[in-house]
Amino acid sequence: MSLFSNKDESKEEVVRNNSTNHIGKGTEIRGDLETGGIIRIDGKVYGNVKSKSKINLGEGSFVEGNIISQNAEVSGEVKGKLEITDMLILKPSAVISGDIFTGKLIIEAGAVLNGTCKMGDIKNSHINSNSNNNPKLNSNQQKQPTKATV
Numbered sequence: 001m002s003l004f005s006n007k008d009e010s011k012e013e014v015v016r017n018n019s020t021n022h023i024g025k026g027t028e029i030r031g032d033l034e035t036g037g038i039i040r041i042d043g044k045v046y047g048n049v050k051s052k053s054k055i056n057l058g059e060g061s062f063v064e065g066n067i068i069s070q071n072a073e074v075s076g077e078v079k080g081k082l083e084i085t086d087m088l089i090l091k092p093s094a095v096i097s098g099d100i101f102t103g104k105l106i107i108e109a110g111a112v113l114n115g116t117c118k119m120g121d122i123k124n125s126h127i128n129s130n131s132n133n134n135p136k137l138n139s140n141q142q143k144q145p146t147k148a149t150v
Contacts, residue, residue: 025060032065041076048080059093066098 019037023029027043034050041049042058048065049055055069061076068083075091082088084102092110100117107113 023061025058057094059091 019035021033021035021037021039023033023039023041023043023045025042028046029043030046032047032050033039033045036052038054038056039049039051040056040058041061041063044062046064049063049067049069051069053069054071054073055067056072057063057074057076057078059075062078063076064079066081066083067078070085071087072082072084073089073091074082074094074096076093077095077097079097081098082096082100082102084100086102087104087106088100088102089106090096090108090111090113092108094108094111096111096113096115099115100113102117102119103121105117105119
């Protein structure tokens, strides 16, 4: 949006950022999803999901792909990387098979995480799960993914 944009453009931007999208139970989507607003998924998505706002995965939902958002609440299953800049909440029925990069994390009792987790200011850090920025491990240490059930 430019400094001298008209009112219609600014209204359209507000509507786009405040929109709510819903993928209902029984719906299956193959392909990437991207929105400026909130997205609620109760069905299945085979592809990446990106939101500038919040992603909410309901109980029984399934996503096979990466999730990128400012905030997210997961009650379903995810097979892929989660990059959440602010707050990620894993509800008791959540099952995550992949790495998590988030600013803040809440894991409720019963949630399952099979992967690694990096917390902090991810806006300013370079996210690359294949990078070799880790210090060398001595012969008695091995890099193991985190497997946790709370």
